[in-house]
Each structure stands twice: as C-alpha cells, then as structure tokens.
Amino acid sequence: MLKRLFLASLILVLSISSLISVTEVQAESGSDVVLTPGDYIEYLEKQKELEDNTYSISSTKEAKNSEEDISAEATLKKFTKLTKGQQKKFIKYLNDPKVTQAIVEGQAELKDGETLKLLKGDIEISSESGVEIPEGFTIAASTRTIWHTFTAKMLGVPLYKTEAKGNYSYTSNGATKANWSDGKVLASYNPTVSIYKTSVDGPGKIVSGRYTATAYFAYHVILAGYGPQIATRYHRVSASKAGTISGASGVY
Secondary structure, eight states: OHHHHHHHHHHHHHHHHHHHHHHHHHHHHTOOOOOSHHHHHHHHHHHHHHHHHHTOGGGSGGGOSSSOOOSHHHHHHHHHTSOHHHHHHHHHHHTOHHHHHHHHHHGGGOOTTOEEEETTTTEEEEEEEEEEOOTTOOTTOOEEEEEEEEEEEETTEEEEEEEEEEEEEEETTEEEEEEEEEEEEEEEOOTTEEEEEEEEOTTOEEETTEEEEEEEEEEEEOSTTSOSOOEEEEEEEEEOTTOOEEEEEEEO
16 A cells, blocks of 8 residues: 555656656747647737737748738738637647648658648648849849748648748859858747758859759757757759749758
C-alpha cells in the first residue's frame, strides 16, 4: 500500500514538473499559447494592432502580388466566419507540427501557378510568379524585377506567405547582369511556428541568358516539447532568355 502511494506521489510530482517546464519554455520563446479559438482571435487582434501602428509589410501593396489580402485583419475576418467546429479543428491543426511539416513538404510537389490540397482539402498551398511593374515603367526599360510567392491556407484562412524576388538587367539577348535578390516573409499567422529568411544566393545568377534568384526560409516550431527546426526550404524565381517567368519551391 505504501509502495502504491509512493508511486502515485512520484507520478504527480513528475507531471507537475513537466507542466512547469512547458510553461517556462513557452515563456522564454515568447510564443503566444493558442489553446482555444478565443486565444487565436486575441492573437490576431494583437497582430492587427501591430500592423496598423507600424504599417507592417504584410499590410502593404508589396505583400499583394496577387489580389489575396493577407493582412491580420483579413485573416481574423475569415477565421471568425468559420463554424465553432471548424474553429476547433483549425486550432488543433495550428498546434500540430505534423501539419506544418505537411505544408512544408508539399512545397516540393507544387508546380508554379498550381494549387494543391492536403488533409482532405483542409489545407491549400499554392504558388505564383510574375513581373513587378513599377510606376513610370516604359518599354525601353533595361531592368526587370521578378517574384515568386508561396501561400498556405487552412480551412480557407490565409496562414503563411513567403516571397523570393530578384532584379536583373537585360537586352534582347537575355539577362546581362544580376543586380540584387531578396526573400521576405509576407505573412505568418501561426504563433506556434517561426518562419524567417536565412539567406539568398547573392544578387542572383545568370546562365546562358537566364536569370535566377533564390531565397531560403527556415521553419521552426516554438512550442515546447518538439524539435527546434522543421526544415529549410528554398523559393526560386527565374526569367528565361525570352523573358518567360517561372518559380519553384523545394528542399534545401
């Protein structure tokens, strides 16, 4: 009897210690704990306030290569339109690193301009590429900025958007000079995951008149109890000698 009481007490102490450790790690990481739909709504409201006050890149035209609004405000509106059951499923997915892993791995199978559905259609990932046309652009311009984006939605709610971009000089014979390249996280509305650009391949590369810019992004889980990094992925955008734009994402 005393042995059973001792074992029960030991299990209780270990359980409490485990819970304290989880709380401490989460506090140190600075992550928002999202356990309920209300938690997520509060998180998005904070993000919206930050974007409103700082004119975050995710609320500017630079984040809108497509017509999709990826601001915290738009994400909040779409999330609150979900049914209670859908919101609970959304939160479950949000806290599951395996779902993030599926999103990340799906990039390697995604073709430019295509949309893939995962988890029976609950997750949608897509990519697109294009040319940035600045104000005052003329047909005589000798430089061009091209971009490629990756977007992920969960139950129709925008969750992630990243972008690779590059600028090059060209003539009728194709690219002549790589000027610069960049990568940006245009939107990330999962407080349990950190996404950031790790590097770019210099100003880009030119091979046989074809220009290519590549950016690399790391995905880290910031909830306690899981590995610190899920994966690193690349986004690549290219312009052929004839000026045809294409993009790709994949394993680094």
